[in-house]
Amino acid sequence: MKHLVVNGLRLEYRDYPATVAGRPELLLLHEGLGCVAMWRHFPEKLAAATGCRVVVWSRAGYGGSQAYAEPRNTRYMHREAEEALPALLAELNIDRPLLIGHSDGGSIALIFAGAFPGVPRGIAVLAPHEFVEAETLAGIREARTAWQTTDLPQKLARYHHAQTERVFSDWNDCWLSPPFRDWNIEEYLPRIRCPVLAIQGEDDEYATLRQIDAIAEQVPGTQLLKLANCGHTPQRDQEAAVLDALTAFVARC
Numbered sequence: 001m002k003h004l005v006v007n008g009l010r011l012e013y014r015d016y017p018a019t020v021a022g023r024p025e026l027l028l029l030h031e032g033l034g035c036v037a038m039w040r041h042f043p044e045k046l047a048a049a050t051g052c053r054v055v056v057w058s059r060a061g062y063g064g065s066q067a068y069a070e071p072r073n074t075r076y077m078h079r080e081a082e083e084a085l086p087a088l089l090a091e092l093n094i095d096r097p098l099l100i101g102h103s104d105g106g107s108i109a110l111i112f113a114g115a116f117p118g119v120p121r122g123i124a125v126l127a128p129h130e131f132v133e134a135e136t137l138a139g140i141r142e143a144r145t146a147w148q149t150t151d152l153p154q155k156l157a158r159y160h161h162a163q164t165e166r167v168f169s170d171w172n173d174c175w176l177s178p179p180f181r182d183w184n185i186e187e188y189l190p191r192i193r194c195p196v197l198a199i200q201g202e203d204d205e206y207a208t209l210r211q212i213d214a215i216a217e218q219v220p221g222t223q224l225l226k227l228a229n230c231g232h233t234p235q236r237d238q239e240a241a242v243l244d245a246l247t248a249f250v251a252r253c
């Protein structure tokens with residue numbers, strides 16, 4: 001595992017080199033409880049399938065990355081998209097990335113693409129959120145119950161170590177807080193100018209397909225992929241289909 005300092009915080013990352021010249025550089029943005037290690041072997045498979053350089057990192061407070069001193073608020077994804085991600089790109093000397101984000105990471109990618117429309121070559125979002133649905137809150141409440149009644153804390157501790165309790169509570173408490181009911185990033189969608197691929201499972205336990213339909217309605221040319229027998233983690237539940245779609249998307253970009 002490599003490390004770099006971004007905005008004063010030491011972050012862990014992995015960097016898979018390109019094997020084909022001239023391909024875009026791919027950055028993977030993890031979910032709300034994720035980190036580098038929780039992508040498992042997906043980044044290296046993506047690098048092999050596309051020939052691209054693939055960079056995956058743990059955001060501040062996740063995995064082995066240093067946490068922010070202050071508590072999380074409802075604009076934590078805006079902070080990542082508008083402050084942390086540009087600083088990370090500068091440290092990595094990447095000018096025009098292709099972003100691939102899962103869940104929270106997908107929302108961060110959408111905000112970034114709307115805030116900096118001339119920067120990304122493209123964005124692929126897997127199970128992103130642009131607004132809060134009843135299904136989202138129900139899934140997050142179920143996650144809280146699992147945290148209290150199952151071995152979920154021990155499972156997450158394999159990846160987040162001493163930060164595990166904060167990782168879970170920051171995510172869960174924020175999404176279930178009353179101010180977060182009004183969270184919405186749809187204002188960024190009409191500003192996006194790059195190609196967009198939006199992927200979601202038909203059995204997503206945290207959202208309805210309305211999430212990616214809303215992207216297509218507001219970003220012309222958006223490509224949608226709705227996967228049967230697939231929950232909130234398409235890259236795990238339908239890995240082959242997602243790799244095929246991403247490989248074709250990279251070629252399109």
